[in-house]
Amino acid sequence: MSALTETTTTTTKSARQTSIMSTSLAGQASSATASSSQPQVGSSATAPMESQPPTSDLSELLLVCKVVLMQGVDLLDQHLTEDAQLVRDSKFLPGSTIGKHLRHARDHFVLLLNSVTGNKDASPQAPYQFSYDVRLRNTPMETSRAAAREALLETVQQLEAVVPGVGADAAMQLDAITPYMQSFKTSFGRELWFGALHAVHHWSMVRVIAGEMGVQMPSDFGFAPSTLVYQSACRVCSAGCY
Numbered sequence: 001m002s003a004l005t006e007t008t009t010t011t012t013k014s015a016r017q018t019s020i021m022s023t024s025l026a027g028q029a030s031s032a033t034a035s036s037s038q039p040q041v042g043s044s045a046t047a048p049m050e051s052q053p054p055t056s057d058l059s060e061l062l063l064v065c066k067v068v069l070m071q072g073v074d075l076l077d078q079h080l081t082e083d084a085q086l087v088r089d090s091k092f093l094p095g096s097t098i099g100k101h102l103r104h105a106r107d108h109f110v111l112l113l114n115s116v117t118g119n120k121d122a123s124p125q126a127p128y129q130f131s132y133d134v135r136l137r138n139t140p141m142e143t144s145r146a147a148a149r150e151a152l153l154e155t156v157q158q159l160e161a162v163v164p165g166v167g168a169d170a171a172m173q174l175d176a177i178t179p180y181m182q183s184f185k186t187s188f189g190r191e192l193w194f195g196a197l198h199a200v201h202h203w204s205m206v207r208v209i210a211g212e213m214g215v216q217m218p219s220d221f222g223f224a225p226s227t228l229v230y231q232s233a234c235r236v237c238s239a240g241c242y
Contacts, residue, residue, distance in 0.1 A: 056168040099142035105199035127171035
């Protein structure tokens, strides 16, 4: 297989994976809104979210994390055409580049996952200890589309390998510079969700920088899941709710 054919095949595969996972999430959101398509007088437009029972099962959250990271892969495969776009400074967000946001968003997942896999010798009762402040900057993925793509896909694989073996309520200790040194008790499930929401926040800034270069992003890129569910609920209501 030629290098060009192999690249095209891999690109198509990643785009298909992103589409499948995004469709799955969209379907779940649609089911939620459909179940509340006739809200009672005085009910909130966000009622569809409340119709779904809460769960501590991390399989759904794992899917969300993978979708978010695969959106980054799709950005690299389908929307950016040259490495120079990764390092272009934003006019509206001084000091920001797409490459920096991709690296920073990935960092949080890696630091969380590494804290679990790197503490196998610790007491079972001891919390996993980690910090989001220990990060490597100026890495290859900030300047190379190929390196960024590889790094994001490696993190997706790491999520698939680590998350199923950790409980949502697994105890974690977050050490943070606030700028004072402080420690906080938290859980693996909570921090996994934070990683996903944190990435979405940075995707929204990537969206702004891409727009400065005339790159049009998918309609759901950089929007929080709660926002997408709310928008879906509004569309249902505008179509037949009174």
